[in-house]
Amino acid sequence: MTSSACATRVLVSRDPAIFMLGTRDIAAPLRSQVQDALDAGQTPVCVDFEGRLVSQSFMDEFLGMLILKNGPSVLQQIVFQNCHDDVKAAIDLVASVRNRNYAARAGNR
């Protein structure tokens, strides 16, 4: 897949002084952008990290909450672009933990 196939594109940051995204207050509005696109059926959503780095807290607030709300299938509607290997590691971590949390919650209902 290429970014041209994405119906929606989300840039994680426009501030050149910021190379590390770490706090949850920055992740929440990005998550809202993605959720709005999901709700409007404008998928896949391409999230462009432009080589920036992230903390696991940021990624949990961004991706983890999307998984808890929409289920693991949301990963089929989001494409992560320009991700450093450290960012991929954070995404893999959050996706695996929150997929398990979602399944555990579904199993308890």
Add this chain to the structure above:
Amino acid sequence: MLEAVKLPALLIDANLSAALSIAAHVEETSAAVVTLDASVVTAVQPVGACLLACAAQAARSNGKELVVDQWSPQLQRLLQRMGCAVIWGDQQPQVRGGEEKPQAPTVAIPVTSRQEGNAVANELATRITAFIPSEDRAGVLEDERSALAYHLVQPVLAYVLVELVDNVFSHAQRSAEAIGSWVAAQWYPTGDLVRVAIVDTGCGLLASLRGYHPRPKNHFEAAALAFTPFVSSKGDIGMYVDRSHMGLGLPVCRDICERLGGRLYAASGNAWVINAGLDSEERHALTVPHTGTIVSLEFHRRAITSRTMQEILAKYRGEPSDLQPQFIP
């Protein structure tokens, strides 16, 4: 009424009780003016700088004046940058031999709101990295397009800073009262240690974990819980995980220090714990408790590799699920 207090020679991690006693004295004294005699201060680590700032805020909050006397210009610059409400006394220290022993480069910044936290962490990491000579910057972290490149210490330093700052505003809040927080970082030219400290005047670990079940009974139990993976003060209540945090912020910071040959100190209430949760854990009771939380850490920057963060995060990943994230260049 005037009162003078001699600052300890070492305002460092290992001498935390001495630094805390200064802050407590400033808060408790009835004197309208408290003078801090800095004449014997020889080393100020990030935690010491943050605690002095904390003491200065406490003095201001209680309508007192805090005067720093016999100060070094380096100490003055450090505290001024932190917005310390102090008055600089007239007496500067008598420097022996005309040469002042240089303090390790230190950058310290107050953080007054969640919104500025990310920018402060990025700024601190960038400024500390700038002190390191270019020929001595071990390795570079690049992305696939080489569009952004960082010297290896910069991402790791920024990582711990953003996690610690985010923790303050996620967990330390008590009612509507504003929290004071200060964050500082320091690099040692003669070695390869980088030090970081964050001090807040929030509710402390025990209060922040009051909703956790089973509830911790004392500050030591709270510190142990805070460093237990997948435990969070915003953890799930029963089966509802919608607003939970994963509870990995402090464990990952600790793991970074362990991996890079360093240590992590955490203090809250009367508990002072070093390397919480590791085999090398040490517990000490503070004679002067701290209401909020103090986290300070150190690591060896030359131990960092391009895979350091990936390997640490992978430790908590567990088994991959059927649905995997999709990546494109």
